[in-house]
Amino acid sequence: MLPYAEVVSIRAGRPRASSRETISEAACELFLEQGYEGTSITDITRRAGVARSSFFNYFASKSDVFWSGFDERIDAFEAAGARVDALATFADGFEPDSLALAFVNADQMLLGDELDRESALRRARIGRAVSTRLRADGMGALAADVVGAAHGAAVLAAVERWARDGAGRTRLPAVLAEALAVLRPLLVAHA
Amino acid sequence: MLPYAEVVSIRAGRPRASSRETISEAACELFLEQGYEGTSITDITRRAGVARSSFFNYFASKSDVFWSGFDERIDAFEAAGARVDALATFADGFEPDSLALAFVNADQMLLGDELDRESALRRARIGRAVSTRLRADGMGALAADVVGAAHGAAVLAAVERWARDGAGRTRLPAVLAEALAVLRPLLVAHA
DNA sequence: CGGCATTGTTGCGCTGAGTACAACAATACC
DNA sequence: GGTATTGTTGTACTCAGCGCAACAATGCCG
Secondary structure, eight states, rough: TTTTTOTTTSSSOOOOOOOHHHHHHHHHHHHHHHOSOOOOHHHHHHHHTTOHHHHHHHHHHHSHHHHHHHHHHHHHHHTTTTGGGGGGGGTTHHHHHHHHHOOOOOTTOTTTTTHHHHHHHHHHHHHHHHHHHHHTTOOOOHHHHHHHHHHHHHHHHHHHHHHHHHSSSSOOHHHHHHHHHHHHHHHHHTO | OOOTTTTTTOSSSOOSSSSSHHHHHHHHHHHHOOSTTTTTTTHHHHHHTOOOHHHHHOSSSSTTTHHHHHHHHHHHHHHTTTOOGGGGGGGGGGOOHHHHHHHHHHTTOOTHHHHHHOOOOOOHHHHHHHHHHHHHHOHHHHHHHHHHHHHHHHHHHHHHHHHTTTSSSSOHHHHHHHHHHTTTTHHHTTO
């Protein structure tokens, strides 16, 4: 559950025999070979050489293979107060990872609506966080919901665009800044 | 699959022995009594007096009990071209239904994140439709995604607000108009 | 009246995600 | 060497959703 727990093994019991990376890589390989839906969790753990139960020691769900890193960023953003002008820093230190891989290879992985669905959940999570913050800062509930959701959409649109562009060819912070700039008129009007 | 098929039984084989309403009502009763998660599809069909398989003749999934009516509206909106200025008519003829019931009794139904998740999916669907339309009308992809998502959020925020206000005490078209008005500055700036 | 196509209903078996939990293994610390 | 801690595994389970073949009830047409 704890990120990087295998690195910070100061306090210890039995050391981890397998890593999050091992399972993640096995999963991505299989997704590319057989598609996402066509790959069961049993398939993944077989290739990784661990028991099926172990998968859930590392990931809360199948889709978590893609999203766990992103979700940690949302956690951090929320913990920091979900300030709108902090959203630009959401992109800092973002590395091409399994999520970017998924966006790029969505067709080959037969991801279909899966990415859309999971993206929608994150959009909404960021949107809710921003909305809560905006309401606390005095904005009306309805406007806060709408403006919040728009910011969530900006983040996801930027990440998707950045990933599809090759995750390295363009700089994510720049793309995100562009997406957030679209919303400037909203913040000005509803300040 | 066809809505109101039991009414338009001009062309016929075996007539429907049970109705969508019967199952929907049984489901909502049980959701109120035992919570959403605590109610299995078998529970629902037992109370409705039909076989488990029959549930899926009427609803594509458990959550569909809440959302099937709303989804049909999105279908119609998409079929009509997803024009932004047609969104205001999304609310026309909206009646308090099982979805409104869910919003109002979310606590008692122990809906938890369920409504959030499913709402997010519809937000995204509307957002994608609007975005596609905006791109076709010449808007840049990134801006279209963001502006589209914002409109999706406006619709869902309005419906939720209207439902929670008592679904009848306020007029949905008015609430929706208010939500859409929040986004006016965006359309003006990116026309 | 009697077959026939059509449509709805039911039962059954199955896959696969996700949960719960107890048994067991490997480490650090004392 | 014992003990607490932490990771790993096996097993059993619930439940959503899919597929499908058998069966039932209707209208139609001869």
